[in-house]
Amino acid sequence: MTNFLDRRAFLGFGAVMLGSGLLAACSPGAQPNQVASGPAGPVGDPVRGGTLTFSDTESVTSWQAQKLGTYSAGNLTFHTNVFLLYFDPYQKKLQPWVAESWTKNDENTRFSFKIRKGITFSDGTHLTPQIVAQNYELFGRGNEKLRIPVHPQISRGYDHVEVDGDTVTVVLSKPNQQFLIDTTRLNSPILGAKTIGLELEEAGRPENHVGAGPFVFKSQVPNQSAVLTRRTGYRWAPASSPNQGEAYLDEIVWKVLPESGLRTGALTSDQVDVARGIQPSDEATIQAAGYQLLLYRPPLGTSNYAGLRVDNEFTKDPLVRRALVLGIDREGVTRDALTPSYPPPISILNVNNANVIDVAGDFSYNPDKARGLLEQAGWQRGSDGIREKGGKQLHLTVPQSAQQVALGPAWEYIAQQWRKELGIVLDVRNDPSFAAAANNDVNVPIMVSRTSIISLGQSFGGEGNVALLGSAPELTALYTRELEARDDAEFKAVQAEQQKALIKGSYVIAYFEEAQTFGASPKVHVTFQTQTYPDFYNAWKAR
Numbered sequence: 447m448t449n450f451l452d453r454r455a456f457l458g459f460g461a462v463m464l465g466s467g468l469l470a471a472c473s474p475g476a477q478p479n480q481v482a483s484g485p486a487g488p489v490g491d492p493v494r495g496g497t498l499t500f501s502d503t504e505s506v507t508s509w510q511a512q513k514l515g516t517y518s519a520g521n522l523t524f525h526t527n528v529f530l531l532y533f534d535p536y537q538k539k540l541q542p543w544v545a546e547s548w549t550k551n552d553e554n555t556r557f558s559f560k561i562r563k564g565i566t567f568s569d570g571t572h573l574t575p576q577i578v579a580q581n582y583e584l585f586g587r588g589n590e591k592l593r594i595p596v597h598p599q600i601s602r603g604y605d606h607v608e609v610d611g612d613t614v615t616v617v618l619s620k621p622n623q624q625f626l627i628d629t630t631r632l633n634s635p636i637l638g639a640k641t642i643g644l645e646l647e648e649a650g651r652p653e654n655h656v657g658a659g660p661f662v663f664k665s666q667v668p669n670q671s672a673v674l675t676r677r678t679g680y681r682w683a684p685a686s687s688p689n690q691g692e693a694y695l696d697e698i699v700w701k702v703l704p705e706s707g708l709r710t711g712a713l714t715s716d717q718v719d720v721a722r723g724i725q726p727s728d729e730a731t732i733q734a735a736g737y738q739l740l741l742y743r744p745p746l747g748t749s750n751y752a753g754l755r756v757d758n759e760f761t762k763d764p765l766v767r768r769a770l771v772l773g774i775d776r777e778g779v780t781r782d783a784l785t786p787s788y789p790p791p792i793s794i795l796n797v798n799n800a801n802v803i804d805v806a807g808d809f810s811y812n813p814d815k816a817r818g819l820l821e822q823a824g825w826q827r828g829s830d831g832i833r834e835k836g837g838k839q840l841h842l843t844v845p846q847s848a849q850q851v852a853l854g855p856a857w858e859y860i861a862q863q864w865r866k867e868l869g870i871v872l873d874v875r876n877d878p879s880f881a882a883a884a885n886n887d888v889n890v891p892i893m894v895s896r897t898s899i900i901s902l903g904q905s906f907g908g909e910g911n912v913a914l915l916g917s918a919p920e921l922t923a924l925y926t927r928e929l930e931a932r933d934d935a936e937f938k939a940v941q942a943e944q945q946k947a948l949i950k951g952s953y954v955i956a957y958f959e960e961a962q963t964f965g966a967s968p969k970v971h972v973t974f975q976t977q978t979y980p981d982f983y984n985a986w987k988a989r
Contacts, residue, residue, distance in 0.1 A: 485733070485736050485737065485738055485968045486738065486968070487738055487966065487968060487969075487970055487971045487972070488968070488969060488970070488971050488986075488987075488988035489971075492689070492694045492971070492984075492986040493694065493986050493987060493988055493989060494694050494986070495694075495695070495696055496695055496696060496986075496987045496989070497695065497696055497697040497698070497699055498695050498697070498698055498699070498719045498720065498970065498982065498985060498987060499698075499699040499701065499717070499718045499719050499720075500521070500698060500699070500700050500701065500718065500719065500720045500721075500722070500980065500982075501701045501702075501703040501708075501709045501712055501713070501718045501720070501721045501722065502518045502521055502522070502700060502701070502702055502703070502722050502723075503518055503702070503703070503704055503706075503709075503722065503723050503849060504516065504518045504702060504704060504849070505518070505668070505669040505670070505702045506518055506519045506522050506523070506672075507650070508647075508650030509523055509649075509650050509651065509652045509654075509655045509663075510594070510646055510649040510650035511585075511597075511633050511634070511635055511637065511649075512594065512595050512596075512597060512598075512633055513646075513650055514632050514633050515633075516849065517849050517962075517978075517979075518702075518849070519632070520632045520977055520979045521700070521722065521979050521980060522672060522674075522700050523632070523655075524632060524659075524975065524977075524979045525659050525660055525661045525674065525693075525698075525982045525983055526568075526655060526657040526659040526661050526662060526663060526674065527635035527636070527637070527657040527658070527659045528543060528544050528565065528573070528635065528636055528657065528658040528659055528682070529543055529544060529629060529630050529631075529634055529635055529636065530543060530544050530545045530548075530559055530578070530629040530630075530634070530636065531543055531544075531545055531548065531626060531629045531630050532630060532684035532686070533627060533630045533745075533746065533899075533976045534684070534686045534976075535744075535745050535974065535975060535976040536686075537686060538745050538800060540626060540627070540630070541684045541685055541686050542562070542684065542685055543562075543682075543684045544559075544561060544562055544565065544573065544578065544636055544658075544682075545559035545560060545561060545562065545614075545629075546560050546561070546562040547559075547560045548560070548626070550625075550626070552932055553621055553932075554618075554621040554622055554623045554625065554929075554930070554931075554932070555603070555617065555618045555619070555620070555621055555622075556615060556616075556617055556618070557615065557616045557618075557625055557626065558613055558614070558615040559578070559613065559614050559615075559616075560612055560613050561573070561574070561575045561578055561612050561613070561614060562682065563612070564681075564682065565658050565682045566658065566679075567637075567638035567656050567657065567658045568638070568655075568656055568657055568658065568662045568677065569638055569640060569656045571638055571639065571640075571656075573636060573638075573658055575609050575611070575612055575613065575614045576609055577636070577638070577639060578614045578636055579607045579608075579609050579614050580639070580642060581635075581636050581637060581642060582600065582607045582614070582616055583606075583607050584597075584642055585597035585600035585601065585604070585634065586600055586601050586604030586605075586606075586607070586616075587601070587604065588601070592643075592644065592645045592646060592649075593645060593646040593647075594645075594646055594649070597633060597634065598633075598904075599624070599628040599631060599633075599634075599901075599904070600616075600625070600628055600629075600634060602618075602620075602622050602625075602929065603618035603619045603620035603621070603622050603929075604616070604618060604619075605617045605618055605619040620929070621929050621930045622929050623928065623929055623930065623931040623932070623933075623936075623937050624901055624928075624929070624937075627746070627899055628899075630899065630976070631899055631977075632977060632979075635657060635659075636657075636658065637655070637656055637657055638656030638657070638658075639656075640654070640656045641654060641655055641656045641657075652666055652672065658682070659677065659680075659983075660676065660677050660680045660683070660692065660693040660982075660983045661674040661675065661676060661677055661693060661698060661982065661983075662674065662675055662677050664697070669702065670701070670702055671699065671700060671701045671702065672699075672700045673697055673698070673699050673700070674697065674698040674700070674982075675696065675697050675698075676692055676693045676695060676696055676697065677692065677693070678692065679692070680692050680693065683983065687983070687984060688984055689983060689984045693982065693983050694984070694985065694986040695982065695985060695986065695987070698982050701718065703718075703721075706723055706724070706725040706728070706851050707725075707728070709721040709722070709723060709724070709965075710724060710725070710728040710731065710732065710965065713732070713737060713965045713966075713967070714731070714732070714735045714737060714965075716967070719966065719967045719969070719970050719987065720964055720965070720966045720967070720970060720972060720980060721964065721965040721966075722962065722964050722980075723849075723850075723851045723962075723963065723964075724739065724851065724963045724964065724965045725851040725852075725855075726783075726784045726785045726787065726788070726851070726852055726855060727855075728965075729785055729787065729963070732965045736968060737965050737966060737967060737968060738964075738965065738966040738967070738968060738970070739963065739964075739965060740963070740964040740965070740966055740972070740974075741787050741961050741962075741963050741964075742961065742962050742964070742974040742978050743796060743797070743798040743959065743960060743961050743978075744796055744798065744799075744898040744960060744962075744976065744977060744978050745798050745799065745800070745976060746799060746898055746899045746900060746976055746977075747795075747796045747798075747799060747896065747897060747898040747899070747900050747960055747977075748794055748795055748796055748799075748895075748896050748897055748900050748905075748956075748960060749791035749792075749793065749794060749795065749796050749797070749896065749956045749957075749958065749959050749960050750788075750791070750850065750852070750853070750856075750894070750895075750896045750956070750957055750958050750959070750960050751791075751794055751894070751895060751896065751954045751955060751956045751957070752844065752892045752893065752894045752895075752954065752955040752957065753892070753893045753894075753895065753906070753912075753913030753914050753953065753954055754767045754770065754891065754892060754914070754952065754953055754954065754955065755888055755890070755891050755892070755893065755914055755915050755916070756914050756915070756916040756918060756953070757888050757915060757916045758888055758889065758890075758891040758915075759889075759891075760840060760842060760891050761842075761891040761892070763823050764951065764952055765819045765820070765822055765823035766819070766820065766823050766825070766840075767951075767952035767953070768816075768819050768952040769815075769816040769817075769819040769820045769823075769868065770816075770864075770870075770892075770952070770955060771809050771949075771952045771954075771955050772809065772810075772811065772812045772813070772815055772816040772819070773811075773813055773816035773863070773864055773867060773868045773870075774811060774860055774863065774955065774957055775811045775863060776790035776791070776811065776957055776958065777790055777811070778811075778859070778863070779856050779859050779860065779957060779958055780958060782859060783855040783856050783858070783859035784852050784855060784856060784958060787852075787961055787963055788852050788856075788958040788959060788961060789958065789959050790806065790957075790958060790959070791806070791956040791957065791958060791959050792804045792805065792806045793805050793806070793945050793949070793956060794902070794945055794948050794949070794954050794956050795900070795902075795941070795945060796959060796960050797959055799900075800938070801937070801938045801941040801942070802945070803942050803945055803946075805945055805946060805949050808946075808949045808950065809949055809955075809956065813867045813868065816867070816868055817867075817868060817869075820833055820840075820868060820869070820870075823835075825840050825869075827869045831865075831869050832869050832870075832871055833868070833869040833870060839871060840869070840870050840871065841870075841871040841873070842870060842871065842872045842873070842891050842892060843872070843873045843875055843890055843891065843892070844857055844872060844873070844874055844875065844890075844891075844892040844893075844894060845875050845877070845880055845881035845884040845890065845893070845894065846874060846875060846876045846881065846894070847878075847881055847894070850896065851963070852958065853894060854874070854876065856957060856958060857872075857874045857894075858874055860872065860957070861873075861874055885912045886912065886915070888915050892955075893912060893913055893915075895912075895913060896960045898976065898977040898978065899976070899977065901925075901928065902924075902925075902928065902941055902944040902945070902948070903921070903924055903925025903926075903927075903928040903929065903944065904925065906921050906925075906944075906948060906953060906954070907921035907922045907923075907924055907925030908925055913953075913954070914953060918951060918953065920947055920951070921944070921947060921948070921951075921953070924940060924943060924944050924947060927940045928940045928941070928944070962974075962978040964980070967987075969987050969988045970985065970986075970987055970988075971985060971986050971987075971988075972984075972985040973985075
């Protein structure tokens with residue numbers, strides 16, 4: 447492709463410019479995360495009314511907060527909820543929401559929140575400091591009787607919660623520098639008493655969901671679609687939101703269309719207004735047909751990466767891991783398998799992350815060195831060209847996910863490259879059940895991922911992490927330092943060390959920059975939240 451943009455240009459502009467696309471941001475002077483390509487959406491004053499139909503990749507099986515683990519769950523449920531704090535994706539800083547102000551101690555063990563007055567839940571009950579405390583007690587301890595698990599982030603060092611007038615204080619037994627950002631996560635909503643008092647399965651039913659967001663659940667066809675309707679009287683958006691009243695749209699119709707080709711077809715035939723997950727091969731089709739191609743990069747998150755399991759029979763050898771890291775032509779992945787929407791990464795962190803450092807030179811393509819490392823590790827090419835040792839071939843597997851449409855083409859390209867250049871067989875498994883089982887199966891040597899609101903320590907050094915299924919002592923130590931960082935500057939410094947350690951130890955393969963790609967009708971105005979969910983609250987449709 448002649449319009450391929452190298453990583454230096456990418457860093458200089460902060461985003462990829464596709465064709466004649468323009469950068470669009472919500473806030474004046476903000477660094478943009480969003481790229482629009484092809485026809486532009488509507489401009490001018492927002493229009494009230496109408497229904498927006500959105501197509502997604504998979505169904506949402508539970509609305510219970512601790513079960514909101516998929517990206518699709520965020521697309522569907524985020525706007526039915528409110529959170530203590532809000533991370534503005536364009537200003538890239540925390541903002542008040544349910545908490546109108548907050549303080550913390552230097553040790554990051556006491557976090558106090560002054561709760562905003564006047565917020566009500568969808569069942570008419572009031573959001574009070576007491577209900578906030580009950581939510582955080584449930585996050586911190588779980589409830590064995592109701593089978594509610596602990597919150598994986600809020601529970602880190604959770605001790606107790608205190609209520610003093612309109613102030614709620616969460617007390618930890620050990621530092622957690624990331625606690626404030628953890629309050630903004632999808633699985634950290636403040637829910638009504640009815641919902642948090644239910645057993646796990648009942649709390650997961652959408653009809654039992656009592657939130658305080660700008661939309662409420664109306665109806666569903668299980669595993670196929672759901673309808674959200676505008677919340678009458680909503681007036682407690684984060685201060686930085688352009689809209690401060692009720693949502694502009696009357697309804698959101700959310701549809702499940704697992705096949706990417708069907709989502710593209712539904713968009714171009716005007717059956718849906720916004721389609722999530724436009725595959726690279728359809729980008730030109732979308733634009734040529736007169737539809738918007740919207741590309742959004744998370745301001746808090748990682749690039750697309752693969753964790754190399756440290757206890758797997760193949761990847762426990764650092765020499766093999768290093769060979770795999772050096773054996774990928776990332777510019778070729780972008781150029782030949784994907785599009786400029788997915789440029790080569792500069793680190794394990796996404797290029798839009800404020801804490802990213804450029805370590806791309808430490809994992810640049812070097813097939814000669816990769817071959818030498820494999821031979822040093824005892825893996826020799828057999829008569830069929832496949833490397834073997836002790837009568838066993840170097841045969842790897844990697845699971846795929848429909849949640850990121852670029853994964854399949856990228857890994858098929860990598861598989862061909864490893865087979866030809868390195869003598870490694872890689873099976874790309876597009877089986878959802880295999881992918882789910884691979885989370886905890888050490889026999890699967892490579893685990894793909896990308897995450898928003900990221901703790902590198904938790905993902906690679908924390909107990910029970912699924913990326914490595916183990917923790918090297920250096921990564922565990924860095925995780926402790928990450929949690930104990932006294933301020934953002936110290937946290938940033940630790941994350942710089944983590945990025946270097948992950949690449950130096952060849953624990954991860956970073957292979958393209960993370961982006962969520964959406965197709966949208968030229969009649970739709972839509973921007974995105976920090977975790978790349980569409981901002982339905984501020985969305986509107988021209989008539």
